[in-house]
Amino acid sequence: xKMCYFDHAATNPLHPEVLxxxxxxxxxxxxxxxxxxxxxxxxxxxxxxxxxxxxxxxNAKPGTIVFTSSGVEANNFALRGAAIAxxxxxxxxxxxxxxxxxxxxxxxxxxxxxxxxxxxxxxxHGLVAPDLLxxxxxxxxxxxxxxxxxxxxxxxxxxxxxxxxxxxxxxxFHTDAIASTGNIPVDVQDLGVDMLSMTGHQMYGPKGxxxxxxxxxxxxxxxxxxxxxxxxxxxxxxxxxxxxxMGRAAQLAREEMNDRMEHVRKLRDRLVQGIxxxxxxxxxxxxxxxxPNHASFVVEFIEGEAMLLMLAMKGIYTASGSACSSxxxxxxxxxLSLGVPTALAQGSIVFTLGRGNTExxxxxxxxxxxxxxxxxxxMSPFANKGWDYGTKNxxxxxxx
Amino acid sequence: xxxxxxxxxxxxxxxxxxxxxxxxxxxxxDELIRELDKGQVLEIMTDYDGAMEDIPAWCSRTGNxxxxxxxxxxxxxxxxxxLTD
Numbered sequence: 001x002k003m004c005y006f007d008h009a010a011t012n013p014l015h016p017e018v019l020x021x022x023x024x025x026x027x028x029x030x031x032x033x034x035x036x037x038x039x040x041x042x043x044x045x046x047x048x049x050x051x052x053x054x055x056x057x058x059n060a061k062p063g064t065i066v067f068t069s070s071g072v073e074a075n076n077f078a079l080r081g082a083a084i085a086x087x088x089x090x091x092x093x094x095x096x097x098x099x100x101x102x103x104x105x106x107x108x109x110x111x112x113x114x115x116x117x118x119x120x121x122x123x124x125h126g127l128v129a130p131d132l133l134x135x136x137x138x139x140x141x142x143x144x145x146x147x148x149x150x151x152x153x154x155x156x157x158x159x160x161x162x163x164x165x166x167x168x169x170x171x172x173f174h175t176d177a178i179a180s181t182g183n184i185p186v187d188v189q190d191l192g193v194d195m196l197s198m199t200g201h202q203m204y205g206p207k208g209x210x211x212x213x214x215x216x217x218x219x220x221x222x223x224x225x226x227x228x229x230x231x232x233x234x235x236x237x238x239x240x241x242x243x244x245x246m247g248r249a250a251q252l253a254r255e256e257m258n259d260r261m262e263h264v265r266k267l268r269d270r271l272v273q274g275i276x277x278x279x280x281x282x283x284x285x286x287x288x289x290x291x292p293n294h295a296s297f298v299v300e301f302i303e304g305e306a307m308l309l310m311l312a313m314k315g316i317y318t319a320s321g322s323a324c325s326s327x328x329x330x331x332x333x334x335x336l337s338l339g340v341p342t343a344l345a346q347g348s349i350v351f352t353l354g355r356g357n358t359e360x361x362x363x364x365x366x367x368x369x370x371x372x373x374x375x376x377x378x379m380s381p382f383a384n385k386g387w388d389y390g391t392k393n394x395x396x397x398x399x400x
Numbered sequence: 401x402x403x404x405x406x407x408x409x410x411x412x413x414x415x416x417x418x419x420x421x422x423x424x425x426x427x428x429x430d431e432l433i434r435e436l437d438k439g440q441v442l443e444i445m446t447d448y449d450g451a452m453e454d455i456p457a458w459c460s461r462t463g464n465x466x467x468x469x470x471x472x473x474x475x476x477x478x479x480x481x482x483l484t485d
Contacts, residue, residue: 081419085418085419088473088474219416219419221419222419222421226421228421228423228427232417232420232421232422232424232427233420233421
């Protein structure tokens, strides 16, 4: 059975050239990047070369990149570190309701430490309104975190406008760009952010490596205490092979960005057009301002998990909500934040395309998916009589 | 060594390493002092308490002048005048 992998928001396959770049650092080049003899110097050079590549991908200076163990760690580091470093100035933090768990749960942790958190609502496309952000800032606000692009609904936020609002009030601004970095152009100078999280495995690099961009002059308390690795900001012996892999992945992403975007956009549009023909299926997220590889839907009367598993039996791998929510069989907080009714949010299905996907694979999915929907609806007690959503209104959640 | 507290010292170069872990204060000091001209003043901002021992000791070991320390609510400012070539 041929595998059609349409779950690139969960993870990407490793690029063969990335693996090749990493191999020497698992074998003969095993030195510690802090050791002062030649073996250590090789490792240090490799780490610094990778840092420069990651920095180049987001138009930053190499010294502003701190490697972490994941994008989630980068989000934790930004939220907790920046808030704690500013606690003398104020105790108010703003995040959006459509953030990833790593941001939301870090915000909840801060609440337990005495911070007050405002969870900003988003509109039915998942967008945060700059005006609303402006009204939410108070004298005690010290940190704002808004995602750059949503893994679940694909919406790309107007970060440049949002960070400008923060800058006007002198508030530090972080963006979770885990889903976007390497997939669409990300320029920290243009976005105007103080901190930006990213991860290796969303750009065909390895899992277990991420990075946080920290603008020069931005104070941040460490999350992991120890020695002087990463400029004294994140302790722990550098994971040289993975750092090298992320650096190579960043370089390839920069070089191939336009081709990759064009490729996935074409496939995505074909997929959306095909799925739009199925009755009672709605696109979630913004119809235009979205990741080029991202097609997310809610399907009435059936469960996302059932669709996902039946697609997987055909070799078609997709997601239902975020990987975390899906595993817990929990309604996606992101979909609920758009105003999607709880019952309908259970029918989430997300296709995220990648550089290896083909038109044939998309056509195969388009041939199989409507049959799966029909089969499941035939078993659904709700398919014939419909749902009473209670608070459903005409403007909620539907992308187009 | 007795710590000397000072106020209003004007620095030629400032390094903000607040929240950066030990021994970054010594590494930065060593790195930045090389970039200064003789007689110029370096300001190091750090929250690391151990710097109160380390920086004066570093100055005495390297022949540079430890001018003094200014304390704020969140961190310390250390002032060092370069005396060596």
